[in-house]
Amino acid sequence: MYRREFLRLCGLSVPAFLLAPGCRTPSRAGSLSPEDPREGLADLALRAARRSGASYADVRICAYRHRDVRVRDRRVSRLSDSSSEGFGVRVLADGAWGFASSPRLEPAEVERVAALAVEVARASSRARPSRVELTPVEAFRDAYETPHEKDPFEVPLDAMVDLLLRVSERALAVPGAKLVTSSLSFAREDKLFASTEGSRIRQRILRCAPGTTVTAVGSGTSKSRSAFVPPLNAGYEHVEAARMVETAEGIAREAVEALAAAPPPAGRYDLVLDPSHLHLTIHESIAHPTELDRALGWEADYAGTTFATPEKLGRLRYGSKHVNVTADRTLPHGRSTCGYDDDGVKTIEWPIVRDGTFVGYQTTRETAPYLGQRTSTACSYADSWNSVPFLRIPNLHLDPGPDSVTPEDLLRSVQRGILIRGRGSYSIDHQRYHFQFGGDASWLIEDGKPTRRLRDLVYAANTLDFWNACDGVAGRAFWEPQGIVNDGKGQPNQAGQQTHGCSWALFRGIEVSPAG
């Protein structure tokens, strides 16, 4: 009986058009016109930067559009469109970085801002003991567009409102469900990148993020449960495949059920974690620690540093033999997927952990030379034309286990454990040693089967102990491209977005305690 239930819940959030790692669809640039009037302004910026003394310059000219539809119970709480356009010029002068940006796409303004960027770079060189060195890069003239079927900005707003109101109706029909919030967020990001190294790259990224959260209120307590439809780079077909209305009732029921549940006694348990939970554990305990800028100390004032220091590359036993982790900015529909990064480097796939051993960092043109590497892994990203590009986490996933392994197999091997789904409370230290995580729905596992509901629990571990306790990963049929839309890093803070796909996985003997 349980197999049917969890297969239903697996299937609810992963549209059929999504593919597990190893499968590929070609990118395309179908709706991008061959001529781009912004190229003249880009050339102007690069010439002005050169004239002012830049040894390198790039410019990103961008136009963004966002749509946000939100419903709270039977009320449309937000119906909003926003647009933002502008350009940012980044230069190297006297061996140091400068960046300046403006929303005014006018020739005189472009020249002023490019010269300002050089002035800023010259100031930077006061406190730059060694010159910035960049890995070589090929000059590209290319275009990329997120593969999609339906542009969400061409879908009528009333269809979106109607969908979310039906989600509310379905969820509020469950006795005990008191608050339903649902949302559809879309973005279209048009970007022209040009550099003094000869690249002219045009990209159009489409983003789509549906979400539903139901809160149940009981005597002295409230519990929330979210339907975790993955945020993806895709068109409106992702919303249509997500079955938001059909799944709302189940989400509401699970929120209400949690009111009557109890926390487990503190102790060590085997944990079975589903993708709607495990993706954030991967993000916090594998993706962040393997950022090279963090390892170099560049993020020490805010995001922190890492235990995964460069001398451990190729040596550190990060996890058990079941743990294989791959970074991939070409993953179909990944939130970080694009043709080229914001350094103008073509995106790739590469290993981070192989058979449990730490083998790879995330790098940019500026950071890769610190490892003696001649190529970047294309992890440069700025969240706006108005933001400075820097190293951001790419799509980074836990490879599926053998195809023969199912979630049922993992559960069957557990005598006393806990199944955790969804996102709850997440916290990890600034060097990524110690974490405490929780979900938004959990069940006790007894003799291989989930039995009663639990609530208010967290698990805590050292990152390496946790991943070395991994005792199985389900096969690709259960792999889901779950992901993040608001990964905070940088000063000022920039929002990163990435997909952290995974299958269900089993971890032995993890410390669990009642929350608080």
Add this chain to the structure above:
Amino acid sequence: MPLPDREQARRILERALGACGGAEARADLTASVSALTRFGAGAITQNSVRENAVLAIEVALDAKAGSSSTNRLDDAGVRACAEDALAAARLAPPDPEHMPVLGSETYADIQAFVERTAAATPQDRARGVETAIRICRGSKSVGAGTFSTDASVQAIATSAGLFAFHPSTEADFTLTARTNDGTGAAKVDAGGVRDVARIDPEALARAASERANRSRDPKPVEPGDWTVLLEPMAAREFVLLLATSLDARDAEEGRSFFSVHDDPDRRSRLGERVVGENVTFRTDPARPDLLGSPFDGEGMPVRPTPWIEKGVLRNLSVTRFWGKKTGREPTPAPRSLVLDGEDRSRDELLRLADRALLIPNFWYIRSVDPMRALFTGLTRDGVFLVEKGEIVHPVKNLRFNESPAVLLSNVRAFSRPEKLGASLLPGILAGAFTFTAVSDAV
């Protein structure tokens, strides 16, 4: 790109309201020039001057609301923004919680713009950073941080005659010094001052690097309940979390720490003692040492408001809709917050500690149970054991699971409040703070 002055801002907003064709509307303009020099591993890693101006329009047609925003402020851009907002409103169902836009209001005169800050150059910032990096290097540590100078304008107008305009500047300097051997760390934060002249990178760098060296080779202590001495930076990270629960609707609908579940005659804990009677927590934007915004995002005046007075919950924020529904005056959400302190220095506060952990900062705090205002997170940037008013030795970082309400129920003493960002917070000496695990992070 110069920032718009009062009349320029008014004209932009009038154009926006005019483009709404007489519909009920509110237009907001936020313009900024933000400069930031960022450094890490002893060198400037990013250096930027970023300019933008964003117009947001919210329009209502018979209680059907739509909104749109743009940073194209020419006539075509403003018209397109208004048309998008109107198109959304036409498609929206009537909003049962819609409230008409505000009419003319009167605001406190808060002068938060300092020309010297707005005029700071990349060279000014680079000089400060160069000094800080040199001082860290000389004391066997490596500096990472930021030196920023921002100037901004916020303006709001409505079709009912409201106009609000507030220019401000902010300068900040943050620095984390990590010792060369990687076993010690400390952070300083100049607090987000209005006047850049109040920032002394040299003194801040000396303080951070000296403290980082004192924090080397920390020893573990047993987790459990500890008396803690939170420095203002830690107080900001933790205490202000309680402000997120100060919402009347959340409380009265049973979803908050301030909800009442066992008395059908009471909708919330208003009037109840919720923390220690030595705690007073208020909004006070016009204080000279704070200089916050005189209005909120809708244009409602932000007036001095006690939230918790001598431990008693005096106010919850009330939206205009919730105020109308429940027959109360609206109260803007908490901002420009002040936690009252006592007239003593941080050093004097430390001398009051018999046995305590000195906590400079917290990190990665997340809610565990909103009903109990329970949070988890970790200490960061150099923890010390204090005995009999003296620092004894550095201590390894710890994870806590604790509530700010519990902390504020156990306060023994405060120091004087200090400005940190948009708030004023004192150091806090408090008992029985619950730590649950040790972290190896430095």
